[in-house]
Amino acid sequence: MNMQLTKSQIGLDGVPAAETVLSHVDGERGELIIAGDHVAELAAQSSFEGVTARLWNAASGRALTEANVRASLGAARERAFARLADLLPATPGLSIVDGFRAAIAALRAENGLEPEAVIVGAFPVIAGALVQRAAGGNAIAPDPTASHAADTLSMLLARKPAPRQVAALNAYFVTVCDHGMNASTFTTRVVASTQADLFAAIAAGYCALTGPLHGGAPEPVLEMLDAIGTRERIAPWVDAALARGERLMGFGHRIYKVRDPRADVLKTAIERLATNGTDLPFASEVETYIREALRREKPDRRLDTNVEFFTAILLDALGIPRQAFTPIFAVARAAGWTAHAREQQRTGRLIRPSSLYLGPKPAHVPD
Numbered sequence: 001m002n003m004q005l006t007k008s009q010i011g012l013d014g015v016p017a018a019e020t021v022l023s024h025v026d027g028e029r030g031e032l033i034i035a036g037d038h039v040a041e042l043a044a045q046s047s048f049e050g051v052t053a054r055l056w057n058a059a060s061g062r063a064l065t066e067a068n069v070r071a072s073l074g075a076a077r078e079r080a081f082a083r084l085a086d087l088l089p090a091t092p093g094l095s096i097v098d099g100f101r102a103a104i105a106a107l108r109a110e111n112g113l114e115p116e117a118v119i120v121g122a123f124p125v126i127a128g129a130l131v132q133r134a135a136g137g138n139a140i141a142p143d144p145t146a147s148h149a150a151d152t153l154s155m156l157l158a159r160k161p162a163p164r165q166v167a168a169l170n171a172y173f174v175t176v177c178d179h180g181m182n183a184s185t186f187t188t189r190v191v192a193s194t195q196a197d198l199f200a201a202i203a204a205g206y207c208a209l210t211g212p213l214h215g216g217a218p219e220p221v222l223e224m225l226d227a228i229g230t231r232e233r234i235a236p237w238v239d240a241a242l243a244r245g246e247r248l249m250g251f252g253h254r255i256y257k258v259r260d261p262r263a264d265v266l267k268t269a270i271e272r273l274a275t276n277g278t279d280l281p282f283a284s285e286v287e288t289y290i291r292e293a294l295r296r297e298k299p300d301r302r303l304d305t306n307v308e309f310f311t312a313i314l315l316d317a318l319g320i321p322r323q324a325f326t327p328i329f330a331v332a333r334a335a336g337w338t339a340h341a342r343e344q345q346r347t348g349r350l351i352r353p354s355s356l357y358l359g360p361k362p363a364h365v366p367d
Contacts, residue, residue: 005356017181018189018348021058022339025180032261034178043265048148048173048332049073055178055339056116060346072113074144076121077151079110081142084129087122096130097210100327103130105203115198116338123334124148127327128155134323149173152331157319164273165318171269172314175262176307176329178336184208185333185340192341193351201341206330218329219322220249221312225286234289242297248290250309252301259304266310273317283313 009015024033032039035054042051050066052073057064080087087106091099103126110118129139132155140155149170153161161169179185188205192198208214228237241248270280287305294303315325344351 004358012353017186017351017353018344020181020340020343022055022336022343023178023180030259030261032179034174039175039261040265043171043174043269046174048170048177048335051174051177052120052335055335056342059339059343069117070147071144072117073121073148074142074146074151076110076113076117077125077142078144079113079118080122080125081139084125084139087126088129091130096127096134096321096323097326099130100126100330101203101206101210104206107199107203109197109199116342119198119202119338120148120331120334123327123331124152124155127324127331128152130327131156131321131324132158134321152328153318156324156328161318168269168273168314169318172266172311173332173335175265175269176311176332178333178339179262183211183214185336188337188341189344189348190351192344193348195345198338198341202334202337205333205337209330209333210326218250218308218312218315218325221309222316222322224249225283225312228286231282231285234286238286238290238293242293248294250287250312251290251294251305252303260306262307263305263310266307266314270310270314270317273314280313283309 022035025031034042035051035058037046047066047070049070053064053066053069056062056069087103088099090102090106094102104119104123107119107122109115113121125139125142132139137158140158142151142155144151146154147166147170150161150166153165153169181189184205187208188201191201191204228234238248267280267284287309291304294301311329312325315328316322320328
C-alpha cells in the first residue's frame with residue numbers, strides 16, 4: 001500500500017536542510033535573528049553595508065568591515081553602470097521584473113571585485129536603469145561614495161534623496177536582507193550545492209522570488225488599499241472579500257504563527273519617514289480591522305500582519321514604482337543570498353532530497 005505524504009511534509013515544513021550561522025526564524029515566538037542580533041535592533045542601529053559585512057564574514061570566515069563593503073559596493077555599482085550596454089540587450093519589451101531577471105543573467109566575474117560585491121552592487125544599477133527607461137529617461141550614474149541605500153534611491157528617483165528617505169530604505173534593506181530558509185534562499189543553496197558559480201545560484205534565487213507565493217505580494221497590498229479607498233469602506237470591503245473566500249494580501253505567513261517581527265520594524269520606519277503622501281492612519285485602520293476580522297472568521301488559524309503589508313506602504317511612500325518592488329526586494333536579499341551560497345559551498349553538501357513515488361508500477365518484476 002502506498003503511503004502518502006501530508007501537506008506539511010510535501011512542503012518540507014520543519015525539515016532542516018542545512019546548518020547556518022546567518023539567520024534564524026522562530027515562527028512560534030515571532031522572532032528573527034540576523035547575524036546574531038534581533039532584526040529590530042539591526043534596523044535601528046546598522047547600515048546595510050554593516051549587516052552585509054557581518055553576513056559575508058560569517059559565511060566565509062573573512063574579516064570585512066563596514067567600510068570595506070561600502071567601498072567594494074561603490075566600485076561594483078560604477079562597474080555595473082559601465083557595463084549596462086552589455087547587461088540590458090535582452091530587456092527591451094519586458095516588464096521591470098522580467099527585464100531584471102534577463103539583465104542579472106548577464107552578470108559575470110569582474111577583475112578586482114569579489115563576485116558577492118559584483119552581484120549586490122549591480123542589482124540597484126540594473127533596477128534603476130529599468131525604472132528610468134520605463135519612465136522614458138536615461139540611466140542615472142551611481143555615486144560610489146554614497147551609501148547603498150542613498151545611491152539606490154538616487155538611481156531610482158533621478159534626484160538626490162532626503163536623509164529621512166535614505167534612512168527608511170536602509171531600514172528596509174536591513175530588515176529583509178536575510179530570512180532563514182525561505183524559498184529563494186533554499187533555491188540559491190540548492191544551486192550552490194552543485195558547486196555552480198555564485199552568479200548562477202543568485203539568478204536562480206531571483207527566479208524563485210518572482211513567484212506570487214514568495215515575493216509578489218507587496219504590489220497587491222496597494223491594490224487592496226486602493227480598492228478599499230476610504231475609511232467608510234473598510235468594514236464592508238473586507239467582510240465581502242472574506243465572504244468570497246479571497247486572500248487578504250499582507251496577512252498570514254507560512255512560518256510565523258504570530259505577528260511578523262519585520263512588520264513593526266517597517267511600520268516604525270514609515271512613521272519616521274512621515275511623508276505627506278503616506279496615509280499611515282488609514283493603512284493602520286485597515287490593518288486593525290483585517291486582523292480583527294481574520295480572528296473572527298478564522299479562529300482556528302493565527303493570521304497576522306506580515307512584512308509585505310508595510311513593505312508596500314514604505315516603498316510607495318518613497319516613490320518607487322510598484323513594478324519595481326520585486327527587484328528592490330532582491331537588492332536587499334542579495335546580501336543574504338550571496339552569504340548562503342558561500343556558506344553552502346564551504347560547509348554543505350549536494351542537496352538531493354528524495355520523493356515518494358505514487359505512480360503505476362509494472363505488472364511483473366523482470367527476472
